[in-house]
Amino acid sequence: MNKAVVVRDLTKKFGTFTAVNKLNFEVDKGEVFGFLGANGAGKTTAIKILCGLSKPSSGQVTVAGFDAYKQSELIKKNIGYMSQRFSLYDDLTIAENIRFYGGIYGLKRVEIQSKIKEYVKKLNLEEFEGRKVIDLPLGIKQKLAFSVANVHNPAIIFLDEPTSGVDPITRRQFWDMIYLEAAHGKTIFVTTHYMDEAEYCDRITIMVDGKIEALDSPSKLKKEFNTQNISEIFLKLSRKQNTSQN
Amino acid sequence: MRTIIFLLQKEFIQIFRNKMMLPIIIVIPIVQLLILSYTATFEIKNVSLAFVDQDKTQTSKELKSRFEHSPFFNIYAEADHISQLEKSMLQQKVEMILVIPPDFEKQLTLSKKADLQLIVDAVNGSAANLMAGYANQIVLGFNTDIITNLTGINIKETGIQVAPRYWYNPELDYKTYMVPGILVLLVSLIGAFLSGMNIVREKEIGTIEQLNVTPIKKYQFIAGKLFPFWLIAMFDLCFGLVIAKIVFAIPILGSVWLILGVAAIYLILVLGLGLFISTITDTQQQAMFLAWFFFVIFIMLSGLFTPVEAMPEWTQMLNILNPIAYFIDFMRMVMLKGSDFTAVTSQILHITVYALLTMGLAIWRYRKRA
Structure with missing residues (x-):
């Protein structure tokens, strides 16, 4: 198994509305895979299916070698997930959050203790240790949430708009963390609508209205569309869609 | 686990x-x-009661004093006519009116039969029932005593006596x-x-x-x-x-x-x-x-x-x-x-x-x- 994620003709319908329309893509192990699209393009729907939070209407989905229809609980063991909504408990301290999620994923007590030490040191949280998460600045919260999503050392990490609302410096630091994990062989699947972040990915897909309109490495896409940056490609694709609709 | x-x-x-x-x-x-x-609670205490005593005799006085001594009633006022109490009834200051008609005592001694009128604020039906029940009890007791006095027969101790025992409470x-x-x-x-x-x-x-x-x-x-x-x-x-x-x-x-x-x-x-x-x-x-x-x-x-x-x-x-x-x-x-x-x-x-x-x-x- 060399592919972290394999998706064939994935479709998700809510009543008559098709949120995700026949997606086809594969994600290699160790790849940083970017999932781009405007709000409502179907990114979150797709990522929820990959994480086992939602069942596909049709098509094949394999994540970490497991089938999304029958083995969604096995998928959950092997992935980490950080949603665009805040996923830590506000009224628990940093250590309590790490302990809780570590425990849920079956880490041993000693492993949990070493994770707490590791994260506090890595994120320079010494001054916040023992404080409730609600008191942390947003940037630190997001970095901590990423670490917690990684606490059980999963093969694939899904990040759904992890940097929305975060300042540019913290975003940069956040991407350093992503690269570090990728360098350790982890597959990163990240959705974003910051086009500069797209440049950091090994490959990107651009979704427009539930469909994939482009899929390749940023440099190849720029060549193909003859542009300087991803932002222009994104605008071209979105406009094309709009004019064809009109 | x-x-x-x-x-x-x-x-x-x-x-x-x-x-x-x-x-x-x-x-x-x-x-x-x-x-x-x-x-x-299903009992009512301190019912606000008013009298309209048009008889003003020893007997009517005695009847009133029975109400005055009952723990269930508070005497709010005495009036000569019901119309004087209507306002109090509307303001909920009076919940019940006992009317003792003229010649109450006379009727009772001559024809051994007399009427009383009871006016009850029945906005709350079950409460009204309870209040009337208490009043009836008092009048009944009063009645029994009068008969005993007049005839010399103690009817309290004749007839069927029911003695309830309230189990569990x-x-x-x-x-x-x-x-x-x-x-x-x-x-x-x-x-x-x-x-x-x-x-x-x-x-x-x-x-x-x-x-x-x-x-x-x-x-x-x-x-x-x-x-x-x-x-x-x-x-x-x-x-x-x-x-x-x-x-x-x-x-x-x-x-x-x-x-x-x-x-x-x-x-x-x-x-x-x-x-x-x-x-x-x-x-x-x-x-x-x-x-x-x-x-x-x-x-x-x-x-x-x-x-x-x-x-x-x-x-x-x-x-x-x-x-x-x-x-x-x-x-x-x-x-x-x-x-x-x-x-x-x-x-x-x-x-x-x-x-x-x-x-x-x-x-x-x-x-x-x-």
């Missing part, structure tokens, strides 16, 4: 870190018991009757509301999604979520029983272990209801309204505040579906009558089947989905 322990640890930290939680667990039960236990103290029911209300509210709200809150803040993406099993999640509230409700029941015993001197004639054992099953039912509500709502506001919708009906139907026997047949039938009614029945029987297991088998059976159904439905409805 390890997963459940981590979940429990987290829940307990959150529950006791919440500053409102200790008051909810400790203060609310006390206040509810102390206040609600006095609310549903000899003093007819309504608190004895109320407190076991209030205890049920208390643990039901604590169990259903706290558990339901807790889960919906995780939906609101979004952490439930993070939990759903972990390999946590459905039964682990449910056990970890519900057990803390089961424990809190059990604690409140014990706490309430102690208050009942010490403050109200309510007898606990039956087995405490039987009470606790059946309460343990009943709470599974209540928590199942809370869990079920949380599975079909998205916000705490919705959950709150839905829980109240169920509980207002359950409580009013249960016979906690008004006797079930007085309700129309079709609402009595609805009580077959009312979990609270079974447990109130059970508690009253075991606490006040000392009923043993064999006497309450029907209630226990209903509660157990109901608990399995509710919890089963809730578990079936609960989805590990976003």
Whole structure:
């Protein structure tokens, strides 16, 4: 198994509305895979299916070698997930959050203790240790949430708009963390609508209205569309869609 | 099991870190018991009574003094004509008017027959009935004494004498009757509301999604979520029983272990209801309204505040579906009558089947989905 994620003709319908329309893509192990699209393009729907939070209407989905229809609980063991909504408990301290999620994923007590030490040191949280998460600045919260999503050392990490609302410096630091994990062989699947972040990915897909309109490495896409940056490609694709609709 | 322990640890930290939680667990039960236990009395004292005495004789005076000495009546005023009291009646200063017509004494001695008029504010029908009943009792006593005086025959000691004995509650103290029911209300509210709200809150803040993406099993999640509230409700029941015993001197004639054992099953039912509500709502506001919708009906139907026997047949039938009614029945029987297991088998059976159904439905409805 060399592919972290394999998706064939994935479709998700809510009543008559098709949120995700026949997606086809594969994600290699160790790849940083970017999932781009405007709000409502179907990114979150797709990522929820990959994480086992939602069942596909049709098509094949394999994540970490497991089938999304029958083995969604096995998928959950092997992935980490950080949603665009805040996923830590506000009224628990940093250590309590790490302990809780570590425990849920079956880490041993000693492993949990070493994770707490590791994260506090890595994120320079010494001054916040023992404080409730609600008191942390947003940037630190997001970095901590990423670490917690990684606490059980999963093969694939899904990040759904992890940097929305975060300042540019913290975003940069956040991407350093992503690269570090990728360098350790982890597959990163990240959705974003910051086009500069797209440049950091090994490959990107651009979704427009539930469909994939482009899929390749940023440099190849720029060549193909003859542009300087991803932002222009994104605008071209979105406009094309709009004019064809009109 | 390890997963459940981590979940429990987290829940307990959150529950006791919440500053409102200790008051909810400790203060609310006390206040509810102390206040609600006095609310549903079926007797009326200090009825505000006015006289219209148009006779003004020794006999009418004597009749009035009987009312004056009754603990049930307060004499508000005396008037010469009813019209003078109409305003007071409208302002609810007077609840009952006794009219003694002219020649009352004369009629009584000459024709051995006289009439009295009683005017009762009957906005509240059952209260009016009670007030008229008290008044009749006094007049009846007065009547008997007159006959005895006139004829020399003591009719008090002739004819059929009924001597009621009030079993299980000899003093007819309504608190004895109320407190076991209030205890049920208390643990039901604590169990259903706290558990339901807790889960919906995780939906609101979004952490439930993070939990759903972990390999946590459905039964682990449910056990970890519900057990803390089961424990809190059990604690409140014990706490309430102690208050009942010490403050109200309510007898606990039956087995405490039987009470606790059946309460343990009943709470599974209540928590199942809370869990079920949380599975079909998205916000705490919705959950709150839905829980109240169920509980207002359950409580009013249960016979906690008004006797079930007085309700129309079709609402009595609805009580077959009312979990609270079974447990109130059970508690009253075991606490006040000392009923043993064999006497309450029907209630226990209903509660157990109901608990399995509710919890089963809730578990079936609960989805590990976003």
